[in-house]
Amino acid sequence: MGVLNVTPDSFSDGGLFSRTDAAIRRGIQMFREGADIVDVGGESTRPGAVPVAETEELERVLPVVEELTKHGPVSIDTSKPEVARLCVKAGARLLNDVTGFRSEAMRRIAAESGVSACAMHMKGEPRTMQDDPVYDDVVAEVRDYLRSRARALEEAGVQSNAIWLDPGIGFGKTLDHNIELLRRLDEIVSLGYPVLVGVSRKSFIGKISGEEDPNRRLPGSLAAALAAVERGARIVRVHDVAETVQFFNVKAAIA
Numbered sequence: 001m002g003v004l005n006v007t008p009d010s011f012s013d014g015g016l017f018s019r020t021d022a023a024i025r026r027g028i029q030m031f032r033e034g035a036d037i038v039d040v041g042g043e044s045t046r047p048g049a050v051p052v053a054e055t056e057e058l059e060r061v062l063p064v065v066e067e068l069t070k071h072g073p074v075s076i077d078t079s080k081p082e083v084a085r086l087c088v089k090a091g092a093r094l095l096n097d098v099t100g101f102r103s104e105a106m107r108r109i110a111a112e113s114g115v116s117a118c119a120m121h122m123k124g125e126p127r128t129m130q131d132d133p134v135y136d137d138v139v140a141e142v143r144d145y146l147r148s149r150a151r152a153l154e155e156a157g158v159q160s161n162a163i164w165l166d167p168g169i170g171f172g173k174t175l176d177h178n179i180e181l182l183r184r185l186d187e188i189v190s191l192g193y194p195v196l197v198g199v200s201r202k203s204f205i206g207k208i209s210g211e212e213d214p215n216r217r218l219p220g221s222l223a224a225a226l227a228a229v230e231r232g233a234r235i236v237r238v239h240d241v242a243e244t245v246q247f248f249n250v251k252a253a254i255a
């Protein structure tokens with residue numbers, strides 16, 4: 001899954017693709033590089049990010065979704081029901097909700113439209129999520145939460161084979177929590193739904209490596225993506241599509 005942030009303030013590519021034409025060009029390029037799906041987002045969820053109004057988010061993402069669906073499968077990264085509804089109408093095939101479909105309206109749109117739904121775990125909300133997150137057992141808590149979100153989606157009428165789950169690396173988690181979640185990812189995979197993991201360029205890689213520039217965290221991102229895939233992750237959400245495709249193709253050719 002290629003990341004396409006149509007935002008001025010995303011943590012690694014903010015401002016690069018905030019113009020519609022630049023975003024569309026980058027999306028098409030990611031399909032050419034081998035992305036199976038491109039995830040379009042119009043609101044940064046980085047720690048401390050300021051929420052964006054619905055009209056603003058729609059102006060950012062809708063023209064991009066409309067055009068990119070002509071080139072390949074598109075996912076919309078949003079928690080706003082109206083943004084989700086209009087993007088599905090425009091052809092988006094997956095709803096990626098970092099708030100885990102806590103909103104009934106989001107669950108209804110997923111069910112009525114028949115598109116896939118990715119429910120992610122986040123502790124709290126982006127503005128405050130990194131203020132000292134505490135868990136007894138982070139893996140058990142995230143797994144139980146994701147199981148409850150999958151049930152809620154199924155009760156709303158979403159087919160079980162259309163549900164993806166995501167532990168939400170970096171969303172209300174310390175370095176140790178992120179490492180523990182990746183190390184024991186198989187416990188989340190065992191819920192039986194496809195698992196998506198987003199580790200690309202994230203700050204935990206900076207903490208481990210000392211690399212402060214997110215754009216220089218590709219080696220660590222590949223290491224973390226491999227660790228996730230080896231434990232059963234089916235989809236990796238990445239900024240560096242060509243590099244990640246090459247990495248996994250070589251790995252697959254050998255083993």
Ligand code: HH2
Pocket residue numbers: 003005007009010011012041043044045046077096097098118120166168169196197198199237
């Ligand atoms: N991470 C980000 C955004 N959306 N969605 C899922 N399912 N999983 C993730 O790990 C995930 C996500 C944050 O990364 P990015 O989009 O690059 O940054 P920002 O939120 O600053 O736009």
